[in-house]
Structures are given as C-alpha cells and as structure tokens.
Amino acid sequence: MTRSRITGIAFHVPERVVTNADLEKLMDTSDAWIVERTGIRERRFVEPGVGPADLAAEAAKKALADAGRRVEDVDFIVFATITRDYMFPGSGALLQERLGLSTVGAMDIHNACSGFVYALATADAFVRVGQYRCVLVVGAEVQSTGLNLSTAGRDMAVLFGDGAGVAVVEPSADESRGVLSCVMHAEGAHAKDLWAEAPTSLVMGRFTQQMLDEGRGYPQMNGRQVFKHATTRFPEVILESLERAGHTLDEVALIVPHQANKRIGDAVAERLGVPPAKVFQNIERYGNTTAASIPIALADARDQGLVKPGDLVVLAAFGGGFAWAASVVRW
Numbered sequence: 001m002t003r004s005r006i007t008g009i010a011f012h013v014p015e016r017v018v019t020n021a022d023l024e025k026l027m028d029t030s031d032a033w034i035v036e037r038t039g040i041r042e043r044r045f046v047e048p049g050v051g052p053a054d055l056a057a058e059a060a061k062k063a064l065a066d067a068g069r070r071v072e073d074v075d076f077i078v079f080a081t082i083t084r085d086y087m088f089p090g091s092g093a094l095l096q097e098r099l100g101l102s103t104v105g106a107m108d109i110h111n112a113c114s115g116f117v118y119a120l121a122t123a124d125a126f127v128r129v130g131q132y133r134c135v136l137v138v139g140a141e142v143q144s145t146g147l148n149l150s151t152a153g154r155d156m157a158v159l160f161g162d163g164a165g166v167a168v169v170e171p172s173a174d175e176s177r178g179v180l181s182c183v184m185h186a187e188g189a190h191a192k193d194l195w196a197e198a199p200t201s202l203v204m205g206r207f208t209q210q211m212l213d214e215g216r217g218y219p220q221m222n223g224r225q226v227f228k229h230a231t232t233r234f235p236e237v238i239l240e241s242l243e244r245a246g247h248t249l250d251e252v253a254l255i256v257p258h259q260a261n262k263r264i265g266d267a268v269a270e271r272l273g274v275p276p277a278k279v280f281q282n283i284e285r286y287g288n289t290t291a292a293s294i295p296i297a298l299a300d301a302r303d304q305g306l307v308k309p310g311d312l313v314v315l316a317a318f319g320g321g322f323a324w325a326a327s328v329v330r331w
C-alpha cells in the first residue's frame with residue numbers, strides 16, 4: 001500500500017484580536033488569572049456572519065499553494081469541526097462549494113479536540129488503499145459565537161478562539177516519508193465532562209426555553225477531570241503511536257499537541273521527560289481552537305523552521321468524548 005504524506009499545510013485566523021484585557025471588560029476575570037492557569041494572552045474572534053467553512057476556504061487555498069497543487073486537484077474533503085456552520089449539512093459540503101469543487105466528496109468529523117487527528121487517519125486510510133489522491137484535511141472552528149462571554153461562563157469563555165488549519169494529504173513519492181501511524185481512542189463514559197447539551201435531538205424543538213434560560217447551549221466542562229485525564233492520556237497515546245510506528249521518543253524532533261492549555265502541554269513534556277521546547281505551544285496567541293489547533297500549530301511550527309524534511313513529528317490530541325488520538329509523521 002502507498003504511504004500518505006502531508007504535502008502542504010497552512011492556517012487562517014480572523015483578523016480580530018481579543019486580548020485578556022478585552023475579556024476583563026466583559027466578565028470578572030483578569031489577565032493574570034488567565035495567563036497563570038492557561039498560558040493564553042490573546043485569541044481571534046470572527047466578525048458576525050463568518051463560519052468555519054469560510055475560514056477553512058482561506059486556509060485551504062494557502063495549503064494547496066504550499067503543496068504546489070491547484071484546487072481542481074482535490075478529490076476528497078475531510079472536515080473536522082464541532083462548531084459547524086449549520087446543524088446540517090456538514091461544513092465539508094459548504095467548503096466544497098466555496099472552492100468550486102463541483103461534485104467532489106466531502107464528510108465531516110465531529111470529534112472535538114481530537115477531530116483533526118481522526119480526520120488525518122481517515123484521509124491516510126483512503127490514500128493508502130488508493131481511493132483518493134489529493135485530500136484536504138481540515139480543522140476549523142468558530143467557537144466565539146457559542147461562548148457565554150459573561151462571568152457565569154468565564155471558565156470556558158477565556159479558553160477558546162476561532163481559526164482554521166488545512167493539510168493536503170497525497171500519496172508519498174518517498175516511502176520513508178509520510179504518515180507512519182495513527183492511533184485513536186474514546187471513552188464515552190466521560191461524555192458529560194466536556195460537552196454542550198443543546199441543541200439536542202432528545203427534546204422537541206431541539207431547545208426549550210428553560211434550556212436557553214439555564215445556558216445549557218453553552219459548552220460545559222469539568223475542568224479538573226479534563227486536566228487529570230489529559231495529562232495521562234497525552235503521554236500514553238504519544239508512546240503508543242511511536243511504538244506502532246516502530247520509533248522511540250528520543251528520535252522525535254517535535255511533538256505538536258492539541259493546544260488545550262499551556263499547563264497541560266508543560267505537564268505532558270514533564271511526564272514524558274522531554275525538554276519543554278520539544279512540545280510546540282502557540283496557545284498564547286490563538287487560545288484553544290479545538291479541531292483547528294493542531295494544523296494551526298503544525299503550520300506555525302513549520303513556518304518557524306521547527307519542522308524540517310526528514311524530521312519525526314508526533315501530532316497528539318485529547319478532548320471532548322473523551323476522545324484522544326496521535327499520529328507519527330516523518331516530515
């Protein structure tokens with residue numbers, strides 16, 4: 001079977017920068033609290049009317065240029081998001097239309113923070129069996145319109161940002177380079193430790209006035225449970241993906257984790273016993289962009305010269321589901 005490879009990567013974030021000082025005006029919080037607990041200094045928010053498919057279209061054009069491909073070369077789209085433009089259809093179909101891709105297939109993956117790694121694993125499988133030859137793997141989110149930007153929602157509101165990252169996945173011309181392994185896990189027993197209850201198919205109208213009044217459409221999190229599981233599952237899945245690929249931690253040039261929280265990234269480095277610089281973090285500038293955070297971080301790291309051809313890179317994620325996943329890539 002042919003190995004798949006990321007041949008192009010790019011990201012796009014909205015222009016509007018929202019600093020911690022901006023949030024201080026909306027809720028009882030402080031720059032010091034946010035920086036100390038999360039490492040976040042600023043994030044980007046869209047202007048009203050902009051959805052994940054819009055952000056993804058911009059990132060996709062840049063990623064295709066990076067791969068040296070034209071839009072017409074794309075033969076499939078895998079779109080990871082939990083903030084899709086509409087309940088249905090998926091944002092993949094909307095992106096397909098934005099790019100003018102006629103009848104090219106498109107699917108959505110609704111898997112929260114691990115969505116991009118699940119999407120990459122899906123594209124990898126399609127490319128390896130020869131079904132598709134140029135797949136757009138997308139992570140895009142507009143979290144800002146779904147946050148409770150008041151003191152009642154401050155624990156979640158300070159964490160999230162908007163953005164999109166896209167990878168172009170193609171057959172690898174060089175067998176030694178490309179996606180070497182993908183591993184995926186989930187534990188639905190923790191579904192309600194990180195979730196948004198509504199809109200829900202369980203009630204008529206998907207939303208009741210009471211649910212609206214109680215803010216049950218906003219994301220909710222048991223922060224301590226998430227922290228505890230994330231700091232265990234990240235190291236575990238990174239080591240499992242390396243074992244599957246037949247490599248060891250000391251061969252890794254860079255770990256690019258989902259940007260959940262700087263303290264989680266630091267704890268992962270510590271538990272693995274690797275220097276903090278080996279775990280790439282840019283959460284300071286973009287916040288947690290859920291499914292978009294890994295492709296944004298990977299593109300950012302590559303653009304900074306931290307990922308070079310031949311480097312062994314591990315992508316790893318943990319989040320809602322709970323679901324967690326990792327992929328080892330030879331760049």
Ligand SMILES: CC(C)(COP(=O)(O)OP(=O)(O)OC[C@H]1O[C@@H](n2cnc3c(N)ncnc32)[C@H](O)[C@@H]1OP(=O)(O)O)[C@@H](O)C(=O)NCCC(=O)NCCS
Nearest residue numbers: 029030033037113154155158223224226227260261318319
């Ligand atoms: C969310 C998180 C930063 C909170 O940190 P924490 O040290 O656990 O803080 P707590 O939840 O115990 O809250 C401590 C206090 O800060 C307050 N607080 C919460 N959010 C706040 C904010 N944005 N600004 C100021 N104070 C805040 C709480 O109300 C609480 O006050 P109290 O002691 O008077 O009750 C932490 O649990 C965490 O990092 N969890 C992982 C979450 C994550 O990364 N999720 C991303 C999804 S993958």
